[in-house]
């Protein structure tokens with residue numbers, strides 16, 4: 001009798017207790033497919049001559065079927081533990097929301113709401129009204145509008161203000177950010193005609209003035225985002241650009257990218273003007289992301305002069321770029337936290353992580369290691385090391401935030417193997433490998449991540 005004939009049949013497996021438990025919880029076709037996949041694996045091993053008798057025991061086969069069912073039913077979009085130290089990590093979902101957002105998100109998601117209903121007048125209202133006054137209060141702008149993301153904000157503003165006309169941009173600001181957002185391409189889509197001025201490293205007010213023609217519709221300033229021009233450089237500031245725009249009677253727009261509402265220079269994060277500064281300088285339309293430095297949900301925020309925001313509100317493209325009600329719910333709560341600077345800094349995770357001090361991070365790393373040592377087998381060892389975290393999200397590309405890293409070593413496991421297994425775990429843990437060692441940066445670990453991390457390391461060592 002060959003080992004082939006001892007591989008159990010589907011009907012027999014279906015009668016096993018462990019499989020009956022699976023059938024009670026999952027649709028029959030999913031369990032059947034899992035059994036077939038398990039049997040395929042066993043037959044392939046038998047053909048290769050590597051199948052051992054013990055692998056046909058009920059408990060082991062059921063374990064395989066359970067694994068297949070788990071794989072087939074796992075959600076694709078899942079929570080991840082970010083140990084990379086990149087605070088605004090675009091691939092990991094950018095900003096985790098403030099805890100205070102939770103109740104409002106549930107309230108709005110699971111019921112009806114006054115999304116587009118004016119409760120006072122009992123008639124149709126505007127979804128944009130829920131955050132407009134708040135945005136004006138926080139930024140000093142006359143009017144505001146929110147859309148799906150900042151790319152949409154830029155596209156809408158260019159379409160409404162400069163379609164069929166020339167938009168003047170400095171060569172040094174024709175950026176590409178991740179995910180194929182390139183200013184020249186977005187401009188092409190909007191129907192605005194790109195008029196480049198200056199050079200890569202230096203652009204002067206006279207460059208803009210000389211490029212003005214009757215065809216000019218807009219002066220555009222773009223945040224250089226994920227790169228920096230250093231050395232012999234010159235750029236035209238917002239105030240100077242506004243002066244040129246006013247003389248010519250042409251609106252000025254700024255895509256500020258990360259869109260910071262707080263001056264973070266006392267935390268060593270300096271060099272980027274706040275949205276309020278752009279507004280105060282007289283920029284007519286300012287756009288920024290909701291999920292970068294702001295620390296809210298994915299959104300594109302547009303603030304500025306009534307005259308121009310009004311044109312955006314009337315543009316047909318707005319309907320295609322409109323913000324979703326859950327985003328709006330999260331955005332309103334996040335923005336409200338900015339009414340009190342201290343509250344924003346302590347409650348918004350992105351700001352809390354960015355402004356965490358080096359001694360605080362060291363203390364947290366020590367406490368983390370103490371907690372992990374209590375739950376994880378002694379084959380897993382930890383050590384602290386000094387390191388650097390990054391802001392991410394195309395903000396402050398040169399800024400190095402001093403942090404404390406936790407180096408993790410597992411007996412008999414290469415760092416690359418450890419990295420792969422942690423990434424493939426039930427709750428994936430993403431860290432970084434540096435000089436052949438696996439590290440986790442405590443800056444980007446949330447409090448709720450600690451038990452998840454402990455469980456992941458336990459599984460790894462087990």
Ligand SMILES: *Cc1c(COP(=O)(O)O)cnc(C)c1O
Nearest residue numbers: 149150151223225257258289394
């Ligand atoms: C990030 C960024 C964008 C795109 O913003 P999203 O919210 O990701 O659409 C556009 N412009 C600049 C300068 C940026 O930094």
